[in-house]
Amino acid sequence: MEYIPMNQETPTKILCCECGTLIDPNPSNTCISCLRSKIDITEGIPKEMIVYFCKKCERYQQAMGQWIVAELESRELMSLLLKKLKNLNRVHLVDANFIWTEPHSKRLKIKLTVQKEVQGGAILQQIFIVEYSVHSSMCDQCHRIEAKDFWKAVVQVRQKVTHKKTFYYLEQLLLKYKAHDRCVNVKQIHEGIDFFYDKRDDAKKLVDFLQSMVPCRYTTSKQLISHDTHNNTYNYKYTFAVEIVPICKDDVVCLPLATARQLGNIGQICVVLRVTNLITVIDPFTLNVAEMNATTYFRAPFRSICYSNKLIEYTIMEMDMIANANNGGGGGANFRQSQKHELADAYLVKSSEIGSSAQIHTRTHLGHLLHPGDLILGFDLSTANLNEPNWELYEQSHQDKIPDVIIVKKYYGDRNERKRRRRWRLRKFLNDAETASQISSNNNNRMDDDYIEFMEDLEEDDIIRRHINIYKDKRKIDSEMAVENDDDVPEISLQEMLDDLNIGD
Numbered sequence: 001m002e003y004i005p006m007n008q009e010t011p012t013k014i015l016c017c018e019c020g021t022l023i024d025p026n027p028s029n030t031c032i033s034c035l036r037s038k039i040d041i042t043e044g045i046p047k048e049m050i051v052y053f054c055k056k057c058e059r060y061q062q063a064m065g066q067w068i069v070a071e072l073e074s075r076e077l078m079s080l081l082l083k084k085l086k087n088l089n090r091v092h093l094v095d096a097n098f099i100w101t102e103p104h105s106k107r108l109k110i111k112l113t114v115q116k117e118v119q120g121g122a123i124l125q126q127i128f129i130v131e132y133s134v135h136s137s138m139c140d141q142c143h144r145i146e147a148k149d150f151w152k153a154v155v156q157v158r159q160k161v162t163h164k165k166t167f168y169y170l171e172q173l174l175l176k177y178k179a180h181d182r183c184v185n186v187k188q189i190h191e192g193i194d195f196f197y198d199k200r201d202d203a204k205k206l207v208d209f210l211q212s213m214v215p216c217r218y219t220t221s222k223q224l225i226s227h228d229t230h231n232n233t234y235n236y237k238y239t240f241a242v243e244i245v246p247i248c249k250d251d252v253v254c255l256p257l258a259t260a261r262q263l264g265n266i267g268q269i270c271v272v273l274r275v276t277n278l279i280t281v282i283d284p285f286t287l288n289v290a291e292m293n294a295t296t297y298f299r300a301p302f303r304s305i306c307y308s309n310k311l312i313e314y315t316i317m318e319m320d321m322i323a324n325a326n327n328g329g330g331g332g333a334n335f336r337q338s339q340k341h342e343l344a345d346a347y348l349v350k351s352s353e354i355g356s357s358a359q360i361h362t363r364t365h366l367g368h369l370l371h372p373g374d375l376i377l378g379f380d381l382s383t384a385n386l387n388e389p390n391w392e393l394y395e396q397s398h399q400d401k402i403p404d405v406i407i408v409k410k411y412y413g414d415r416n417e418r419k420r421r422r423r424w425r426l427r428k429f430l431n432d433a434e435t436a437s438q439i440s441s442n443n444n445n446r447m448d449d450d451y452i453e454f455m456e457d458l459e460e461d462d463i464i465r466r467h468i469n470i471y472k473d474k475r476k477i478d479s480e481m482a483v484e485n486d487d488d489v490p491e492i493s494l495q496e497m498l499d500d501l502n503i504g505d
Contacts, residue, residue, distance in 0.1 A: 019031060045086065092114060094113040144184050155195040163450045247297070249272055253302060269394070302388070310379070313350070348405065
């Protein structure tokens with residue numbers, strides 16, 4: 001016989017006051033079904049909502065004038081949808097999940113689980129679905145882009161030279177660092193480009209970016225558009241005029257005497273090695289190298305006496321290396337000699353006059369690259385008619401020391417052959433009328449030649465090349481592999497490309 005302990009309690013049950021169902025005791029003495037039939041804790045929370053989506057920039061409207069990027073079924077999109085629900089703060093949100101919908105259905109559905117305290121302290125939990133209709137709209141920034149003529153600030157970039165290689169370099173920098181993302185329009189005009197912005201701060205950021213990448217200076221101005229006399233507010237349009245130094249790679253310059261002394265007594269006739277954020281020049285007769293920034297240049301500005309597109313082709317007949325080259329008595333805080341170049345005496349003739357003219361003697365800094373029979377590009381000073389104040393002063397004081405030819409660079413043969421063997425490419429701005437640059441869209445032959453020369457400069461100068469993203473040309477690689485009947489596409493390094501072209505730094 002078993003005895004039931006006296007301390008063991010049996011669970012008590014009560015009857016629902018509405019339907020008489022046996023239930024566990026609760027403060028309302030009502031079953032769950034009756035509570036749900038009488039009380040709706042989701043009352044006041046909308047079950048259908050509208051959310052606006054900009055098709056152009058693919059952003060959702062969070063608030064008036066505020067648009068955010070959110071992927072489908074992402075945490076950012078869930079947060080945005082929940083914030084749009086009114087009276088959601090009256091209940092306790094337990095769970096929220098997306099319900100799958102067709103991507104093109106323009107519908108977003110979320111399933112919410114909420115709790116709320118009801119009659120006498122009982123907690124009721126309920127699940128419901130909210131459906132959002134996605135309506136296409138356009139954000140303010142895209143509206144301004146569509147307007148095309150709307151802008152608050154413009155950055156006018158100018159360089160007074162006869163070619164566009166500097167702007168091709170800027171194009172690659174803008175693409176690499178995405179400095180043009182907030183630009184509403186870009187227009188190409190004579191000797192430069194205009195970048196339009198809807199905010200002054202965005203334009204100022206582009207100006208700061210240009211100052212860090214190329215030697216330049218800028219001036220600002222503003223024009224009054226409208227004035228509200230009631231609240232004393234003004235509407236201005238701002239203009240930033242950026243002037244890039246008119247000096248480019250492979251130009252021949254004649255430095256002012258004061259600037260040459262400031263740069264460590266470097267020779268006044270120099271060749272421009274490269275132009276990045278500094279202007280790097282080399283004295284081809286002593287190997288002295290100096291760098292100047294925009295402040296130094298604009299304190300005593302000068303122009304090139306020969307641009308790179310005006311060089312003449314010569315053929316090397318004989319080379320004599322110069323051992324233990326001294327610096328010609330130079331010295332100073334900014335003085336240094338190039339360890340990459342070698343000094344040599346060169347005897348050359350014009351390629352168009354081989355066999356009909358005497359050899360010309362000059363000294364060059366490219367002794368490590370040149371050999372008899374090589375082609376070079378140089379500047380003929382003996383027949384040049386120059387109109388440059390610094391050159392006129394230099395010519396008067398150094399009549400016996402002026403060379404006949406200044407060798408600027410080595411010429412690596414047929415340009416079409418180099419283009420055919422080039423298995424890499426550069427990105428360009430999209431050819432979109434609203435947001436893209438027109439730097440490379442002109443079919444002018446001169447601009448095409450400038451672009452080819454810019455790509456050749458990248459092959460020949462590793463310092464400029466390291467600031468630019470270079471990509472494989474898959475179409476050319478695939479065509480080559482199809483000819484060779486090979487299915488494997490090899491990994492191509494830029495050094496292998498340069499070795500194929502027989503180009504040295």
